[in-house]
Structures are given as structure tokens and as C-alpha cells.
Amino acid sequence: MTDPGPVAVQGSTGAGPPPERSVVVVLPAALRDEADGRSTVTVSVPTAPAGAAAVTVGNVLDALAAAHPRLERRLRDERGTLRRHVNVFVAGDDCRALLGQDTPVPDGAEVVVLPNIAGG
Amino acid sequence: MTLVLAIGTRKGLFLARSADGAAWKVEGPQFLMQEVAAVGFVAAPGGGGAPRLLAGVRSEHWGPGVSHSDDLGETWAEAEAGSVVFPDDTETALERVWQLQGDPARPGVVWAGCEPTSLWRSDDAGETFSLVRGLWDHPHRPWAPGFGGAAVHTVVTDPQDDGRVLVAMSSGGVYVTRDGGGTWLPSNKGISAYFLPDPYPEYGQCVHKVAADAAGPAVLYAQNHHGVYRSDDAGATWTSIADGLPSDFGFVMLAHPQRSGTVWVLPLEADGRRVPPGGRLRLHRTRDGGRTWSEVGTDLPDGSWTSVLRDAADVVGTGDDAAPLLTFGTRDGCVWASTDEGTTFVEVATHLPDILSVRAAVVA
Numbered sequence: 001m002t003d004p005g006p007v008a009v010q011g012s013t014g015a016g017p018p019p020e021r022s023v024v025v026v027l028p029a030a031l032r033d034e035a036d037g038r039s040t041v042t043v044s045v046p047t048a049p050a051g052a053a054a055v056t057v058g059n060v061l062d063a064l065a066a067a068h069p070r071l072e073r074r075l076r077d078e079r080g081t082l083r084r085h086v087n088v089f090v091a092g093d094d095c096r097a098l099l100g101q102d103t104p105v106p107d108g109a110e111v112v113v114l115p116n117i118a119g120g
Numbered sequence: 121m122t123l124v125l126a127i128g129t130r131k132g133l134f135l136a137r138s139a140d141g142a143a144w145k146v147e148g149p150q151f152l153m154q155e156v157a158a159v160g161f162v163a164a165p166g167g168g169g170a171p172r173l174l175a176g177v178r179s180e181h182w183g184p185g186v187s188h189s190d191d192l193g194e195t196w197a198e199a200e201a202g203s204v205v206f207p208d209d210t211e212t213a214l215e216r217v218w219q220l221q222g223d224p225a226r227p228g229v230v231w232a233g234c235e236p237t238s239l240w241r242s243d244d245a246g247e248t249f250s251l252v253r254g255l256w257d258h259p260h261r262p263w264a265p266g267f268g269g270a271a272v273h274t275v276v277t278d279p280q281d282d283g284r285v286l287v288a289m290s291s292g293g294v295y296v297t298r299d300g301g302g303t304w305l306p307s308n309k310g311i312s313a314y315f316l317p318d319p320y321p322e323y324g325q326c327v328h329k330v331a332a333d334a335a336g337p338a339v340l341y342a343q344n345h346h347g348v349y350r351s352d353d354a355g356a357t358w359t360s361i362a363d364g365l366p367s368d369f370g371f372v373m374l375a376h377p378q379r380s381g382t383v384w385v386l387p388l389e390a391d392g393r394r395v396p397p398g399g400r401l402r403l404h405r406t407r408d409g410g411r412t413w414s415e416v417g418t419d420l421p422d423g424s425w426t427s428v429l430r431d432a433a434d435v436v437g438t439g440d441d442a443a444p445l446l447t448f449g450t451r452d453g454c455v456w457a458s459t460d461e462g463t464t465f466v467e468v469a470t471h472l473p474d475i476l477s478v479r480a481a482v483v484a
Contacts, residue, residue, distance in 0.1 A: 030181070030182070031182070069200055069201050069202075070198075070200060073182075073183060073185070073201075073202050074179075074181075074182035074183060075182075077183060077213035077214070078202070078205050078206050078208075078212075078213050078214065079206075079211060079212070079213045081213065083181065083182065083183050085180050085181045086181060086182070115181040116181070118180040118181055
């Protein structure tokens with residue numbers, strides 16, 4: 001499939017329109033059908049979600065979920081837990097080795113989703 | 121008339137088709153590299169046409185779900201927001217779909233048995249399911265997991281009484297509701313749990329599979345984790361019918377869809393020796409409700425050290441009482457089919473991945 005290229009997705013903004021920041025999420029080939037064939041999705045995430053000091057991996061995944069519920073189910077279970085063999089890298093670092101879904105996403109950092117090695 | 125087998129394996133779904141039960145064409149895999157632990161043919165929405173095919177699919181990476189196909193596997197769809205999704209208050213996530221069972225007397229109704237131990241009901245032919253709260257909130261939960269995980273793996277409905285449903289779980293045993301799922305009572309009297317301090321507890325048995333007699337679910341047959349049983353009172357009490365079998369261990373229990381009293385089991389040596397007795401992969405058939413058994417399957421192999429899982433076998437009627445379509449698949453990837461009540465078999469497929477589930481259908 002030809003990659004249609006990045007698309008901007010509006011994140012949930014809650015009450016009032018807080019300032020937002022765009023974050024690029026890179027998807028593995030196996031998940032592109034769940035995102036209209038795109039290899040990257042650009043999400044808009046509030047920069048100051050309630051009670052949070054920075055944009056986090058969880059905020060990015062929430063914004064992704066709002067636009068692509070099927071993609072969300074592939075990445076996280078119904079409890080919101082990142083699936084065991086799904087890895088999310090922030091600026092090259094595995095978020096599990098940092099703060100998990102609370103890992104901050106710095107300005108300009110790319111979020112990359114990759115499947116871990118699994119199965120036999 | 122086309123005979124169709126849906127074959128769920130550790131690495132995807134295969135479909136086999138035959139016009140005569142002798143020559144088969146196998147296609148697949150679909151859902152490659154995804155485990156298909158449950159398959160089911162259910163009534164098509166709106167009735168008529170080919171049955172709907174359901175597949176309980178689980179990716180090691182991307183999680184579990186139920187997909188449905190209304191063109192016998194040509195195309196598939198899955199509910200946008202998920203098919204089997206635990207409600208928030210349960211603080212639980214779905215691990216695996218073990219069972220997809222249509223309700224023949226009530227088209228549109230499909231039951232799903234899932235891991236962790238839970239029962240789900242669909243009223244849209246398997247697209248979306250609702251948790252059966254009466255079982256989920258049962259005071260006996262959580263039940264201890266068996267070797268393969270904790271799940272409801274068997275659902276038996278009653279064509280005469282839509283309030284009555286029987287489930288079996290490993291472990292946990294048999295439970296029955298008479299009010300459509302609101303309340304559930306254990307139904308294991310007479311079934312052994314030799315691995316517990318009390319070998320005949322109220323619940324906690326490891327019942328592997330239950331099948332209803334052709335005459336209706338007042339008569340039931342159960343393959344237990346050691347023990348083969350019959351109930352003549354809809355599961356209230358169970359008595360052993362294992363005499364005459366080479367072993368009382370196994371996973372498969374199949375009842376003839378038209379002939380009352382005809383049942384097949386597929387014995388394995390023992391809990392600690394899960395292989396065909398002496399390497400002889402055979403079914404054993406009774407025609408008298410378990411009083412006597414005969415080994416059948418003259419074409420099945422000797423020197424076979426595989427096993428057959430609880431849902432990797434099925435039998436469906438073809439319109440000829442003497443020729444139901446009987447099929448099973450092995451953990452070493454072979455599928456066998458019989459149209460003479462198991463007396464002889466043909467090999468449908470070999471060298472498939474580990475077979476987890478097989479269901480048969482007869483399509484006009």
C-alpha cells in the first residue's frame with residue numbers, strides 16, 4: 001500500500017482549548033492498516049493536561065486512541081496497559097526503561113512504536 | 121453441498137473444503153502468526169445463506185479479539201471498538217477467547233467462553249459481546265487456572281429452555297444457570313478432582329469437555345481430567361462410564377448430532393503421559409451411552425505421540441444419520457475427517473501448525 005503520509009489528529013482537549021503540541025508517532029508496518037495506511041500519524045496533545053507537568057507517552061497514546069480506536073486496542077488493553085510485546089520509544093529510549101506511559105515526550109521528540117520479538 | 125472445516129492453529133486459520141468428505145482442498149493460512157484458539161460457525165445474521173464464521177484470534181503483540189466473516193473466510197471484519205471488552209469496573213483485560221458457541225435454537229445469540237474465566241453473550245451473531253455478570257460476580261471466583269490458563273471453555277445450551285445454559289471451566293468444573301445467566305450453581309456431583317484434598321468437592325474439578333446427547337441436554341457426557349462421565353439429570357449428578365476405555369484421560373467429548381447414545385472420546389494415556397495409549401491414535405465410540413466402548417478409526421496412525429486438544433474436534437450432521445461429518449486435528453498439525461461415524465478416516469491436512477480448534481459445517 002502507498003503510504004498516504006502523515007496526518008494530523010486532534011487530541012482531546014477537555015474544557016477550554018489549552019495550548020497543544022504536535023507529536024509524530026511512527027507505526028510499524030503491521031499496524032498501518034489500523035491508521036488508514038499511514039506509517040506516521042501526527043497527534044496534537046495538550047501541553048498542560050490536568051495535573052501533568054509535561055506531555056507524556058500516555059497523553060500521546062490517548063490522542064492516538066481518540067482518532068484510531070482499533071489501533072488503540074492493538075497497543076493497549078482495556079485497562080490501558082501497554083501490551084507486553086509492544087515497545088514505545090521516545091527519542092530512541094524504551095519508555096519501559098523510563099517511566100512507562102508517564103515518560104515525558106520532549107519537544108521535537110519522535111514516538112516510535114515497535115513490536116518486540118515474540119512468538120516461536 | 122460442501123463440507124467445510126475451519127482449522128484454528130497456533131499460527132493462523134486454515135479452511136478445508138470437500139464435496140464428498142473424501143477429497144479435501146486446504147486453503148490458508150489467514151491471520152498468519154496469530155493464534156486461533158476458537159472458531160465457530162453460527163447462523164448468518166438475518167438467516168439464510170452461508171453460516172457466519174467466527175474466529176477468536178490472538179496476536180502475541182497486538183492482543184486478542186473476535187473476527188467474523190460472512191463469506192466463509194474470504195473477507196473478515198471486527199467490531200471497531202472491540203468485540204470482547206471487559207467493563208472498566210472489572211479492572212480486567214481479556215487474555216484469550218477459548219470458545220465461540222452459537223445457540224442453534226436462537227439465531228443471533230452466540231456465547232463466548234474466555235480467559236480469564238468468564239462467559240459472554242452476543243445478540244448480534246458474534247460481533248460484540250456482553251459480560252455475563254452472574255458468573256463473573258459468582259462467590260466461587262476466582263477459580264484456579266488449569267495448565268492452559270483459567271477459562272470457560274464449554275457452553276451447552278438447551279433448545280427447549282433459553283434460560284438454561286451449562287458451562288464448563290478448567291478448573292472450576294460445571295456450572296448451570298436456569299435464569300439465563302443471572303445465577304449459577306455448581307453441578308459436579310460425582311465428578312472426581314483427585315488432585316484436591318477432597319476428591320469430590322462441590323466445585324474445583326477440571327472438566328475438560330461436556331457434550332449433550334442428541335436427544336437433548338437432559339443427558340450429558342463429560343470428559344474429565346481423569347474420568348469419563350454421564351449425567352441423566354441435566355448435570356445434577358454424574359456417574360462414570362469409563363469402563364472399557366483404555367484410559368479415562370483425554371480432552372475430547374463428541375456426541376452424535378442425531379443418534380442418541382452415540383458418543384466419541386479420544387483417550388490419552390494419563391495426565392502425566394499425554395499421548396495416545398501405546399502410540400495408537402484412535403477414537404473410542406459408544407452406541408449405548410457409555411455402557412460399552414469400541415475402538416474406531418482403522419485408518420488412524422500407530423506410532424503417534426501427539427495429542428488432541430478439547431476444541432480440536434467436532435461432529436455435525438449432514439442430513440444422513442449414518443454419515444455425520446466427524447473431524448479432529450492434532451498438535452502435530454494433522455487433520456482427519458470421517459463420514460461413517462468414525463469407522464474410517466481420511467487425512468485432510470498434514471504439517472499444519474499446532475491445531476487448537478476445529479469446527480465443521482455443511483453448506484448448501
